Amino acid sequence: MKDVYLLSGFLGSGKTTLLVKWITQLKNQGLRPAVIMNELGALGFDSDAVEDDVPLRELLDGCICCSPAEKTEAQIQQIMYQEEFDVLLIETTGAAHPVASLDVILSPLFADHFSFKGIVTLVDGVRFLKRDTLPIQTKALYLEQIRHGHLVILNKIDLLDEEEKEEAHFTLHQLNQGARLVETVHATFDFSQVENLITTRKKHEPSRIGKELQLGTRLEKLRRPYPQYIVEEWVQSLPDTIYRIKGYIQLPSSTHPHLFQLAYGMTQWIPEDVKVKTQLVVIGENVEDTPTLEVFAMQSVLKKVYPERNRINKVVSLADLAQVIDEELLDQQSHPRTRKTIHQKQQFLLSKLQAVDCSNWEENCLTTFIEERVGILSTPSH
Incomplete structure (x- = not known):
């Protein structure tokens, strides 16, 4: 998989300067960078700063989050299939x-080829302290860019005195408590530390206003067809901090997958006439704390089988679900003399499943998963 970084920041913050220096350091590390540059104008002036031996694609005459998705997807597919690279930098x-940019970049057509590492947000220290002079909408966007950064770089600190630096640090920390904050002059930075700084971002105790949020993504590979009502129920169960979902879902009754999209609380289903990989890209805050579609489909039934077990409500991944099922199958809470075999517990669990009110699809889905776990637990090496 190719590592992907999104370089965000307001106009004039020094993104292109940072990009050029990042490219140089990647080359010195023996890595092959590739670049996608987005410019508002019809001419790519900033792209002249990128050396000719670096694979480059440009998105001109419009913002990446406002341009047609097909145009962006085509550029990414070109660079992905026609060029050799290790790291993709998107300016x-x-x-x-940032959210709209991620939505466009992480297309379900090729999301499984990329490992999204995070958003690097560059902040012009002087402009930041004068942010209240910006128009309301512009200021709001400016602050959103900062809030969603996984690594925030405070640039041009040589133009700030100590008091101004302290003010900038304090306010940036208030805006984004989870991000690492580093200072630079002329966007000079040791980029070999970027991945480490992002993956070890600061942890904080929950504050008065609630849990710390962090923008992230998740790729869900769908192993089976899903009824539309299950998908819609899953979407309704998700928190408002899940901003976008898009991908391809196979319905049991259709020959080809449907393109599925969630945006601003509204879902959209568009039938496709070709075979594509069935997978979903989820974008939002703390996505790792929300159950996947596959987990939700089985979790809702398991709650009916064991309504008294609150632990099931906390299941968000297949690993969590497997642990719950395995504990039931292994019957570890029973005395060794009365402990049932895995296959006896399987039959007991399936009989309880058949007794609850659920659809045939839901019953078959959980039954298949239980059978998979029985097969794994029954292997001699387990």
Whole structure:
């Protein structure tokens, strides 16, 4: 998989300078960078700064989050299939919203080829302290770029005195408590530390206003067809901090998958006439704390089988679900003399499943998963 970084920041913050220095350091590390640059104008002036031996694609005459998705997907597919690279750096325009940019970049057509590492947000220290002079909508976008950064780089600190630096640090920390904050002059930074700084971002105790949020993504590979009502129920169960979902879902009654999209609380289903990989890209805050579609489909039935077990409500991944099922099958809470075999517990669990009110699809879905776990637990090496 190719590592992907999104470079965000307001107009004039020094993104292109940072990009060029990042490219140089990647080359010095023996890595092959590739670049996608987005510029608002019809001419790519900033792209001249990128050396000719670096694979480059440009998105001109519009913001990446406002341009047609097909146009962006085509550029990414070109660079993915026609070029050799290890790391993809995507520089957005100063007018781009990070969530909308991710929505366009992480297409379900090729999301499984990429490992999204995070958003690096560059902040011009002088402009930041004068943010209240910006128009209301512009200021709101400016602050959103900062809030969603996984690594925030405070640039041009040589133009700030100590008091101004302290003010900038304090306010940036208030806006984004989870991000690492580093200072730079002329966007000079040791980029070999970027991945480490992002993956070890600071942890904080829950504050008065609630849990710390962090923008992230998740790729869900769908192993089976899903009824539309299950998908809609799953979407209704998700928190408002899940901003976008898009991908391809196979319905039991259709020959080809449907393109599925969630945006602003509204879902959309569009039938396709070709075979594509069935998978979903989820974008939002703390996505790892929400159950996947596959887990939700089985979790809702398991709650009916064991209504008294609150632990089932906390299941968000297949690993969590497997642990719950395995504990039931292994019957570890029973005395060794009365403990049932795995296959006896399987039959007992399936009989309880058949007794609850659920659809045939839901019953078959959980039954198949239980059978998979029985097969794994029954292997001699387990």
